[in-house]
Amino acid sequence: MIADQETKLIRILMKQNERSAIRQLSKENILADFRLATLSRQLSIIGRREVLTGKAKFGIFGDGKEIAQIAMAKQFKEGDWRSGYYRDQTWMMAMDLYTPLEFFHQLYGNTDRGVFTGSGGRVFNNHFSVPNINPDGSWKDLTKQKNSSADISPTAGQMPRLLGLAYASKLFRQNKDLHGYTSFSIKGNEVAFGSIGDASTSEGHFWETMNAAGVLQVPMAVSVYDDGYGISVPKEYQTTKGSISDILKGFESEEGKPGIKILKGKGWDYQGLVKLYEEGIALCRMDHVPVLFHIEEMTQPLGHSTSGSHERYKSSERLKWEEEFDPIKKMGEWIIDQKIATSEELDRIKAETANEAKEARKKGWEMFQSPMNIERDALVKIIGARKCQCHEEVKEASVDKITDDLVKVISPIRKDNFMAARKILRNVCESCNKADNLKVELHGWLKRNYATASESYDAFLYNETPTSVLNVKPVPPVFSDNSAEIPGRQVLRDNYDKLFTKYPLLVTFGEDIGYIGGVNQSLEGLQKKFGELRITDTGIREATILGQGIGLALRGMRPIAEIQYLDYLMYALQILSDDLATTHYRTAGRMVAPLIISTRGHRLEGIWHSGSPMSMLINSVRGVYVCAPRDMTRAAGFYNTLLEGNDPAIVIEPLNGYRLKEKMPDNPGEFRIQLGVPEVIITGSDLTIVTYGSTVRIAAEAAKQLAAHDISVELIDVQTLVPFDSHGIIVDSVKKTNRLLLLDEDVPGGTTAFMMQQILEKQDGWNFLDSPPRTLTGKEHRPAYTTDGDYFSKPSAEDIFDAVYEMMKEAIPHKFK
Ligand SMILES: Cc1ncc(C[n+]2csc(CCOP(=O)(O)OP(=O)(O)O)c2C)c(N)n1
Ligand SMILES: [Mg+2]
Numbered sequence: 001m002i003a004d005q006e007t008k009l010i011r012i013l014m015k016q017n018e019r020s021a022i023r024q025l026s027k028e029n030i031l032a033d034f035r036l037a038t039l040s041r042q043l044s045i046i047g048r049r050e051v052l053t054g055k056a057k058f059g060i061f062g063d064g065k066e067i068a069q070i071a072m073a074k075q076f077k078e079g080d081w082r083s084g085y086y087r088d089q090t091w092m093m094a095m096d097l098y099t100p101l102e103f104f105h106q107l108y109g110n111t112d113r114g115v116f117t118g119s120g121g122r123v124f125n126n127h128f129s130v131p132n133i134n135p136d137g138s139w140k141d142l143t144k145q146k147n148s149s150a151d152i153s154p155t156a157g158q159m160p161r162l163l164g165l166a167y168a169s170k171l172f173r174q175n176k177d178l179h180g181y182t183s184f185s186i187k188g189n190e191v192a193f194g195s196i197g198d199a200s201t202s203e204g205h206f207w208e209t210m211n212a213a214g215v216l217q218v219p220m221a222v223s224v225y226d227d228g229y230g231i232s233v234p235k236e237y238q239t240t241k242g243s244i245s246d247i248l249k250g251f252e253s254e255e256g257k258p259g260i261k262i263l264k265g266k267g268w269d270y271q272g273l274v275k276l277y278e279e280g281i282a283l284c285r286m287d288h289v290p291v292l293f294h295i296e297e298m299t300q301p302l303g304h305s306t307s308g309s310h311e312r313y314k315s316s317e318r319l320k321w322e323e324e325f326d327p328i329k330k331m332g333e334w335i336i337d338q339k340i341a342t343s344e345e346l347d348r349i350k351a352e353t354a355n356e357a358k359e360a361r362k363k364g365w366e367m368f369q370s371p372m373n374i375e376r377d378a379l380v381k382i383i384g385a386r387k388c389q390c391h392e393e394v395k396e397a398s399v400d401k402i403t404d405d406l407v408k409v410i411s412p413i414r415k416d417n418f419m420a421a422r423k424i425l426r427n428v429c430e431s432c433n434k435a436d437n438l439k440v441e442l443h444g445w446l447k448r449n450y451a452t453a454s455e456s457y458d459a460f461l462y463n464e465t466p467t468s469v470l471n472v473k474p475v476p477p478v479f480s481d482n483s484a485e486i487p488g489r490q491v492l493r494d495n496y497d498k499l500f501t502k503y504p505l506l507v508t509f510g511e512d513i514g515y516i517g518g519v520n521q522s523l524e525g526l527q528k529k530f531g532e533l534r535i536t537d538t539g540i541r542e543a544t545i546l547g548q549g550i551g552l553a554l555r556g557m558r559p560i561a562e563i564q565y566l567d568y569l570m571y572a573l574q575i576l577s578d579d580l581a582t583t584h585y586r587t588a589g590r591m592v593a594p595l596i597i598s599t600r601g602h603r604l605e606g607i608w609h610s611g612s613p614m615s616m617l618i619n620s621v622r623g624v625y626v627c628a629p630r631d632m633t634r635a636a637g638f639y640n641t642l643l644e645g646n647d648p649a650i651v652i653e654p655l656n657g658y659r660l661k662e663k664m665p666d667n668p669g670e671f672r673i674q675l676g677v678p679e680v681i682i683t684g685s686d687l688t689i690v691t692y693g694s695t696v697r698i699a700a701e702a703a704k705q706l707a708a709h710d711i712s713v714e715l716i717d718v719q720t721l722v723p724f725d726s727h728g729i730i731v732d733s734v735k736k737t738n739r740l741l742l743l744d745e746d747v748p749g750g751t752t753a754f755m756m757q758q759i760l761e762k763q764d765g766w767n768f769l770d771s772p773p774r775t776l777t778g779k780e781h782r783p784a785y786t787t788d789g790d791y792f793s794k795p796s797a798e799d800i801f802d803a804v805y806e807m808m809k810e811a812i813p814h815k816f817k
Contacts, residue, residue, distance in 0.1 A: 065267065099357075106121075195222070217289065226295060271334070333586075473674075490664070561596070570616075580648050655694070718755065739770060771811050
């Protein structure tokens with residue numbers, strides 16, 4: 001929208017605002033807001049005390065930010081989305097998404113999924129989320145609830161996802177084919193609200209997101225809470241000119257140049273903030289203009305967190321100013337000044353909220369503590385029931401001593417109970433055992449309680465509902481006599497063609513994939529056919545491409561985020577690891593973000609275009625499935641499978657396979673490859689080679705050469721690294737060959753070490769080995785440029801031949817010279 005029109009619209013809105021703001025600011029509303037602010041503050045104060053007295057582990061609170069959040073919450077409608085950070089407790093309470101009791105459940109880390117849907121005790125306090133799926137994995141009606149994506153602690157980590165949440169509204173509005181998806185969006189009228197601290201705007205994610213939002217013109221409303229500090233470091237060290245709104249001025253919309261709208265408010269100015277948010281959000285919602293609210297003069301009365309006091313780094317003048325400009329104090333003064341209420345009335349509200357917070361604390365603590373006490377009592381009862389009075393000298397402590405110590409713990413946690421049970425188990429004497437069955441009883445207690453602990457702390461790394469991609473049944477590619485042999489890129493393209501027809505919610509976006517159809521032409525011509533809203537070029541901004549995908553996936557779309565080369569995924573790795581990979585886990589199974597990341601790697605040319613940093617990936621993205629197809633038919637098969645389930649996954653296409661010819665299946669878009677099922681490419685009897693991706697082809701060549709030397713190799717393509725061989729196909733091979741070579745292009749001790757651990761330890765493969773297992777990998781350095789660089793940096797068919805021959809020679813020296 002051009003600047004003139006925008007100003008006009010704002011003027012109209014402001015006029016409307018004055019009317020509606022006056023309506024909103026009735027005495028009743030104002031006092032309810034004041035009550036909420038004081039209740040929130042009381043929670044912060046008591047919460048801090050709970051940590052300092054040792055009942056809770058860590059606390060970070062929303063004190064000093066209450067009033068702006070109340071003003072903002074007034075504009076948050078059902079269907080809207082939040083992506084914020086740990087200061088947002090008042091905002092969440094104002095939206096009825098967080099109660100004082102839940103505040104304590106989170107603070108103590110209560111793992112009972114029944115009492116609080118936010119996080120199952122898995123994340124710090126004040127990290128919020130609202131479920132986007134039902135317990136059976138089906139989508140909730142997201143337009144009938146106020147939505148919050150799940151917070152993460154890394155500063156500015158909420159920004160890339162925020163972009164995606166806002167971008168979804170654009171797609172739901174502009175793509176008319178999506179107007180029928182009314183449980184996801186009402187024609188894109190939803191605003192994505194974000195919050196961020198002033199210091200966190202120093203992060204690259206913030207700038208990348210703001211730029212992308214300006215380019216995309218999406219309804220993203222970011223509030224910067226400016227309290228002048230990032231822990232102890234003042235904003236002069238964080239922000240050029242010390243003002244985020246000043247330096248963002250170049251982003252502002254101008255005549256004929258759409259950008260962002262910047263609005264400024266003061267953190268203590270209740271009336272002003274109510275108007276400010278009404279005006280800004282109306283513009284954002286109506287015209288999809290990104291808006292930045294710079295909320296200055298905010299305070300932090302209790303200091304950054306429970307990790308230390310702010311008196312260490314704030315001057316006495318600053319502390320005095322913060323006292324004076326405490327937003328609740330200021331609001332109270334305004335209320336009295338406007339004769340809305342007397343100071344006695346306000347004092348009464350404060351006393352009532354202090355009481356309410358105290359009551360919530362008491363109840364929250366009881367609810368947290370009582371299951372632990374019950375667990376302990378059951379344990380003590382088992383031990384107490386034994387008749388044997390053993391007085392044997394034991395190494396650590398006697399059963400009686402351990403039990404006495406446990407009983408003395410005033411507020412036991414599960415760790416106390418388990419430590420005691422496990423130590424006692426070590427000290428059960430022979431006569432205890434004969435007389436009382438104590439050992440059996442203790443084992444039973446541990447088994448039962450470990451099962452519940454595992455539910456609390458281990459479950460939901462991956463989707464466990466019926467929508468899990470692991471439930472998708474395989475469909476083989478069908479070939480007939482007239483199936484054509486075509487370059488791999490065309491297999492992908494023709495498969496995509498079917499997918500875009502079949503799934504209206506499917507979109508893909510990334511660098512160069514729109515107009516030219518991808519650097520490898522795997523989407524050639526498809527933008528023309530399906531339109532720019534579905535196959536979309538983006539800026540070079542990997543972190544926000546990822547975030548864009550996460551936000552879309554949370555809102556029910558089916559995004560494939562395209563990262564041009566695996567080597568550049570590192571720009572997005574933080575978001576991939578911290579955000580996407582933990583979404584399901586950190587919400588205790590309450591949210592899904594079924595984002596598919598498509599990229600390509602392995603052998604091509606040089607240090608930044610042929611990487612296989614697979615161990616970096618698999619070790620940092622558990623929670624995301626990792627597919628490493630050997631060719632494009634396999635890659636297409638994985639996309640087809642993934643779109644039938646609701647899990648995040650990454651597919652790494654083999655970079656050197658786009659031009660190689662493959663037989664085109666007769667059922668594009670339909671054939672599906674099951675995750676976690678390796679494929680035996682060549683059967684053999686002497687030795688098993690396990691590999692994946694581009695090295696499968698090289699190993700197949702080596703196997704041919706070895707056959708000429710009377711060595712029979714069984715070659716297995718693992719296909720997906722996570723999940724890894726769910727059916728024990730590899731160990732079955734090892735049982736037959738008794739020899740194992742793990743092969744890939746990663747660094748030594750990288751993914752081959754992971755595979756070895758899976759096969760030897762998890763599948764018990766070591767039991768069946770007659771020779772020491774070996775790994776053959778790329779070199780420690782990155783692959784050098786040119787074909788020779790590749791030959792000497794990564795395993796070749798000759799390297800594989802030699803490694804296998806060597807193993808056979810060691811095993812049967814008289815045969816292999
Ligand atoms: C990437 C990252 N670096 C450092 C931290 C540690 N840390 C937590 S909060 C914080 C300061 C954030 O300040 P600001 O953004 O102004 O928010 P405020 O706490 O003042 O509201 C820091 C450095 C972190 N969580 N993430
Ligand atoms: Mg700050």
